[in-house]
Amino acid sequence: MIHYAPLISALVSILLISFLLSSKAGKSIQDIPNERSLHSAPIPRIGGVGLMAGTLSGWIFVPGVWVWWAVLPMLILCGVSLHDDMRGLPVRQRLMAHFVAAVLWIAGSGLLTQYGIWVGVVALLFVVWMTNLYNFMDGSDGLAGGMALFGFACYGVAALIAHDDTLAMQNFCIAAAALGFLYHNFPPAKVFMGDAGSIPLGFLASAMGLWGWQQGHWAAWFPLLVFSPFIVDASATLVKRSLRGAKVTEAHREHYYQRAIQLGWGHRKVALAEYVLMASAGVSALWALRRDDMVLVIAPLWLAIYIILMRWLDARWLTRAGG
Template sequence: MSHYSPVVAALVTMLLTIIILISKFGKEIQDIPNERSLHETPVPRIGGVAMMAGLLTGWMLMLTSLKWWIVLPLIGLFIVSLLDDMHNLPVRKRLMAHLAAAAILVVGAGLLTQQGMLIALIVLLLTVWMTNLYNFMDGSDGLAGGMALIGFSIYGVAALISHDDTQAMLNFTIGAAALGFLYNNFHPAKIFLGDAGSIPLGFLAASMGLWGWQQGYWAAWFPIMVFSPFIVDASVTLVKRTLRGVKVTEAHREHYYQRLVQMGWSHSKVALAEYGLMLGTGVTAVSVIQQAFPWTVILAWGGIYAVLMLVIDAAWRKFKRAQHA
């Protein structure tokens, strides 16, 4: 049955997305353009409902293979994030939910007893950050959905290399749900994920990465390298804003992908460039998956990211000067 899970997830997501688009529900909960937005007209922002329904329907075919410490916090995050999409919850309440979800993951996975307090705390903080940064990076048509398709498919391939078909199918099902959503989200996007989609995806990137590490399928660096296009952009942007003394919780358009769009790149071009980057890091990660810590590969990708960011920074400064001229 598990082999049908990805197909079920993709079809259910696609069907529900279409239903949301033609329903009153979709018209009521819309993303109104603000200072962070790259779109100019209101767009329904509850695509996450369709994607999560598709994913969970696909996973139901593999119920016995699921871990409660992934599914329970995942559903909790989905509910809180959907409420946020509808009512704009305070940042503190959202953060409490993210911390609670990460704590359930860390305790449920047995990290405290297996790895000790320090590792458990590091994983907790990384999970909260991954949960949030996926939301930060969900600001351009087709971006978060496409990265989920590629990232979780890479997890699936890595599980297949370790001869675990079930783990592979669990990950392929997440990727397939993202693909079903992408059909209506690629530029020009008819619908957005909203927090109800992007927050659970970020949590899954962390939790499925942790689960694979626990089973010995990959080293701790592997999930970080697979999702590094998102991690690097969000983390470097956060550090730069913190150093400038800007309020971290404030909405903005300073991510590298956002600046590319502002400088004239189309949403499609940005999405495809990011897909290429993620395929590059993902395929590289799989090719050195047996290594405990592939220094040369990590340093090489660090260099590539540094060059890309310096080039975009220089182009941005030139763009701003031209605007003021």
């Protein structure tokens, strides 16, 4: 039954979101456009509930994945974020939940015992940052769901290469649930995932990446390269805004994917271009997985690619502003 787990995740995700869209929740929990939005009409933001339910449904058929320090933080983040989607929460309360989830994961996974306090601190900051940046990058149709599909599928393939079927299926279930979500979210989106989807996905991206590293399945650079399309955009934008003195917790439209849409690409073209980037980063990471020396070539190559793309978009944006 374990081999059918991803299929179950995809089906539950598709069907539950379909049900929610026709329910009272779908009509009451909506993303209302404002001056920082990239959409013009209210869109239900309950897709994350279906995505998380799909993930957990598939996990039921995967022995060994129901450990408290993986599932409990995920449920806490989903619950707190759903409340935020419905009624709104202060930034401080949201961040507190993110730190609690990260501490639970690190304490339960044995990372502190295995590597010590300083690695634990770095891991804590990494988990909290990934949790937040995934939310920052969830602002365009098909984008966050696509990163989940490609990113967790790459984790799954890497786990299979390492002969860890449990971790592989755990990640394939997340990817499959994301595929089910994309059925409703690919441009033009009929539903958004909301914080109830993006926040747990960011947590899982870091947690699964750390766990694979702890188990010796991949090097520390592997998760960073797999999720680099999100990490680079979110991190570069944060640095630029910080240097300018802007309030980093304030919503904005300065991410590179947002600017590409504002430059006239549209949601569909941006999503497809990002999918090429995500797939390329993932495949190159898998190719270098058993060739650690190749990361010395691949890492500078990807750094150059991202710098060229960002400089090109910056130049186009300045031309638009000046024209």
